Amino acid sequence: MRVVVQRVSRAAVSVKGRTVGEIGAGLLVLAGFAAGDDRETLDWMARKLWGLRIFPDSDGKMNLDVREAGGEMLIVSQFTLYGDVSRGRRPSFVDAAPPGEAEALYDEFVDVCRSGVVPVATGEFGARMSVELVNEGPVTLVVER
Numbered sequence: 001m002r003v004v005v006q007r008v009s010r011a012a013v014s015v016k017g018r019t020v021g022e023i024g025a026g027l028l029v030l031a032g033f034a035a036g037d038d039r040e041t042l043d044w045m046a047r048k049l050w051g052l053r054i055f056p057d058s059d060g061k062m063n064l065d066v067r068e069a070g071g072e073m074l075i076v077s078q079f080t081l082y083g084d085v086s087r088g089r090r091p092s093f094v095d096a097a098p099p100g101e102a103e104a105l106y107d108e109f110v111d112v113c114r115s116g117v118v119p120v121a122t123g124e125f126g127a128r129m130s131v132e133l134v135n136e137g138p139v140t141l142v143v144e145r
Contacts, residue, residue: 001037001045001105002081004030007054007139011074012132013123020129021121026071027052028133032081033097033105039112041145042105046112049073054139062139067117075113076123076131077106099126 005027012022027049054062055069066073079102083091097105103125114120123129 001034001041001109002032002142002144003045003049004078004081005049005052005141005143006133006135007137008074009134009136011134013074013076013121014130014132015124015127020124020127021074021076023072023074023119023121025069025136026118027066027073028131028135029073029075030078030081030131031075031106031109032078033102033109034082034095035097035101037097037105039108042109042112044145045109045143046116048143048145049113050117052141054137054141072119072121073113074121074123075106075110076129077102077125 008028009025011028012019014020029049051065053065055064057063079093079096082093082096084095085091106125110122
């Protein structure tokens with residue numbers, strides 16, 4: 001599993017002009033799944049995201065996690081995180097989980113995250129989505145397991 005996580009002051013995702021998920025301050029999580037990812041991987045990633053100390057404390061230092069900062073999470077599926085462009089110019093997605101497996105992993109990951117410490121909004125798996133965000137910092141991390 002590979003995610004790109006951004007600290008945001010707000011983020012929203014829409015499908016065909018209709019907003020399907022939005023948050024205020026928190027984490028925008030673009031999530032890609034590899035063949036072979038399992039529940040242990042999903043649990044590890046959720047705990048990692050919940051515990052990232054990337055929000056400023058009263059001194060302006062990155063010491064708070066998303067819960068301590070009063071934030072939310074917006075999770076958007078993004079299989080292109082597994083695009084391999086090491087050869088040629090067209091990405092290869094052979095390492096990405098097949099669509100059916102990826103959708104099940106995405107749904108399970110969202111469930112795991114919703115069982116946690118902060119409110120969670122989502123995109124729509126498999127849809128052509130528009131993502132709007134204001135990255136604070138900017139803070140952007142790639143997390144992989």
